[in-house]
Amino acid sequence: xxxxxxxxxxxxxxxxxxxxxxxxxxxxxxxxxxxxxxxxxxxxxxxxxxxxxxxxxxxxxxxxxxxxxxxxxxxxxxxxxxxxxxxxxxxxxxxxxxxxxxxxxxxxxxxxxxxxxxxxxxxxxxxxxxxxxxxxxxxxxxxxxxxxxxxxxxxxxxxxxxxxxxxxxxxxxxxxxxxxxxxxxxxxxxxxxxxxxxxxxxxxxxxxxxxxxxxxxxxxxxxxxxxxxxxxxx
Amino acid sequence: xxxxxxxxxxxxxxxxxxxxxxxxxxxxxxxxxxxxxxxxxxxxxxxxxxxxxxxxxxxxxxxxxxxxxxxxxxxxxxxxxxxxxxxxxxxxxxxxxxxxxxxxxxxxxxxxxxxxxxxxxxxxxxxxxxxxxxxxxxxxxxxxxxxxxxxxxxxxxxxxxxxxxxxxxxxxxxxxxxxxxxxxxxxxxxxxxxxxxxxxxxxxxxxxxxxxxxxxxxxxxxxxxxxxxxxxxx
Numbered sequence: 001x002x003x004x005x006x007x008x009x010x011x012x013x014x015x016x017x018x019x020x021x022x023x024x025x026x027x028x029x030x031x032x033x034x035x036x037x038x039x040x041x042x043x044x045x046x047x048x049x050x051x052x053x054x055x056x057x058x059x060x061x062x063x064x065x066x067x068x069x070x071x072x073x074x075x076x077x078x079x080x081x082x083x084x085x086x087x088x089x090x091x092x093x094x095x096x097x098x099x100x101x102x103x104x105x106x107x108x109x110x111x112x113x114x115x116x117x118x119x120x121x122x123x124x125x126x127x128x129x130x131x132x133x134x135x136x137x138x139x140x141x142x143x144x145x146x147x148x149x150x151x152x153x154x155x156x157x158x159x160x161x162x163x164x165x166x167x168x169x170x171x172x173x174x175x176x177x178x179x180x181x182x183x184x185x186x187x188x189x190x191x192x193x194x195x196x197x198x199x200x201x202x203x204x205x206x207x208x209x210x211x212x213x214x215x216x217x218x219x220x221x222x223x224x225x226x227x228x229x230x231x232x233x234x
Numbered sequence: 235x236x237x238x239x240x241x242x243x244x245x246x247x248x249x250x251x252x253x254x255x256x257x258x259x260x261x262x263x264x265x266x267x268x269x270x271x272x273x274x275x276x277x278x279x280x281x282x283x284x285x286x287x288x289x290x291x292x293x294x295x296x297x298x299x300x301x302x303x304x305x306x307x308x309x310x311x312x313x314x315x316x317x318x319x320x321x322x323x324x325x326x327x328x329x330x331x332x333x334x335x336x337x338x339x340x341x342x343x344x345x346x347x348x349x350x351x352x353x354x355x356x357x358x359x360x361x362x363x364x365x366x367x368x369x370x371x372x373x374x375x376x377x378x379x380x381x382x383x384x385x386x387x388x389x390x391x392x393x394x395x396x397x398x399x400x401x402x403x404x405x406x407x408x409x410x411x412x413x414x415x416x417x418x419x420x421x422x423x424x425x426x427x428x429x430x431x432x433x434x435x436x437x438x439x440x441x442x443x444x445x446x447x448x449x450x451x452x453x454x455x456x457x458x459x460x461x462x463x464x465x466x467x468x
Contacts (some may be wrong), residue, residue, distance in 0.1 A: 066403065119366055129403035132353055132378040144366040145378040149401065167383065169300065169363035 002194055002232075004168050005114055006123035006146065006161070008179035009131065010101075011203040013111070013122070013225075014138055017041050019101030027094050033085065038205065043079055047072035052125060052154040062152040064127035070095045098126070099133040104200065108139050110225020115141055117233045123147040123164045123177060125154050144168070156187030165193065178228065182215040189216075196220035196228055236428055236466075238402050239348055240357035240380065240395070242413035243365065244335070245437040247345070247356070247459075248372055251275050253335030261328050267319065272439065277313055281306035286359060286388040296386040298361035304329045332360070333367040338434065342373050344459020349375055351467045357381040357398045357411060359388050378402070390421030399427065412462065416449040423450075430454035430462055 025037035051068040054060040121144045128149035151163035165175040172192030180200035195218040222228035244250045259271035285302040288294040355378045362383035385397035399409040406426030414434035429452040456462035
């Protein structure tokens with residue numbers, strides 16, 4: 001029945017917080033600027049949902065996440081009183097931190113096992129470019145790149161899930177969304193997709209308080225992607 | 235300089251004629267209908283360019299190639315006086331022949347070698363769905379699926395090449411089109427892409443007369459994808 005699996009990426013497949021902090025640390029160390037890299041990563045990411053919300057509410061036309069990340073970087077540099085020290089070319093370089101995020105230890109093996117039986121694709125808010133370069137960095141074996149880049153809108157807007165299923169020529173009921181975020185799965189279920197939850201309890205660092213447990217009776221609940229593959233692939 | 239390679243698929247990566255003929259043969263044999271399967275494949279494919287041309291000339295809105303293939307199948311069945319014998323569900327099944335095409339012997343190895351250094355993606359007239367299911371059948375290791383499915387137009391319209399490069403966040407000059415068809419490369423070069431030619435002298439069967447040789451000074455000319463990888467990957 002299920003023919004394809006769609007995956008959230010930031011948090012579910014890759015550790016964005018450690019990856020961005022590593023790139024931030026390296027970037028500012030080269031410039032002899034001391035910084036709390038994890039705090040910078042958190043501040044940068046904190047502007048993510050509000051930026052997308054303008055587009056979800058149609059008060060701004062769709063622009064790709066790379067553009068929002070860059071605007072949010074500019075604002076974060078200002079918050080850290082670093083605006084005058086970093087020129088435009090350097091900001092563009094730092095913005096590519098989002099293409100250099102490490103996969104969780106089980107991600108590549110789990111995706112490879114799931115790929116043997118299902119079509120697998122990201123259904124992320126990242127652009128096609130961002131997903132492609134990130135996948136090359138992290139060796140993610142996608143069959144296609146779907147999500148915001150083809151829907152021209154941001155999750156959890158229903159179009160993103162529906163456009164991704166339609167792009168595979170499948171009805172929503174033949175597709176399952178896999179995510180570490182209960183809100184993502186709620187939206188996916190509302191469009192008719194099947195749902196699978198895996199916890200990523202350190203996505204937001206050691207003090208994480210959200211999404212530690214499944215909040216609903218999702219179709220599948222697994223401890224990580226290898227465990228999900230055990231359940232889904234004979 | 236070159237960061238991504240885009241590939242024509244039907245003819246360049248997979249042997250559509252043998253693949254479709256194999257599926258046609260199997261389909262009609264099961265129904266005890268004798269048919270010249272290669273002639274049927276050729277007749278079906280002969281309706282391909284005229285169908286896309288309506289969309290290129292904007293006399294029809296974009297529909298995916300799966301829809302055109304199905305319309306062309308209906309017309310081909312009529313040409314072969316078989317319309318009354320094949321119901322709609324069976325036609326939908328046969329239409330998926332285009333998802334079951336064998337790669338040329340060098341395709342998977344050559345693409346895998348090229349993937350180690352470049353982002354690789356189809357820039358085909360096939361839909362995202364068709365490219366995805368075909369890639370799973372033929373084990374094609376794409377990083378992303380680009381082409382008509384994201385451009386909503388058909389090659390050789392310039393938008394298809396330009397939208398594919400833009401989807402990777404790259405200027406056309408950082409992207410190379412790889413094809414066995416000189417016309418495809420002419421259009422790609424006109425949009426600013428680099429070009430590479432490999433011959434596929436039996437794409438149209440043993441009597442092929444077109445595209446046996448490169449017709450211009452393409453940036454790279456190679457005997458197959460392994461040879462191209464030798465030239466492009468140190």
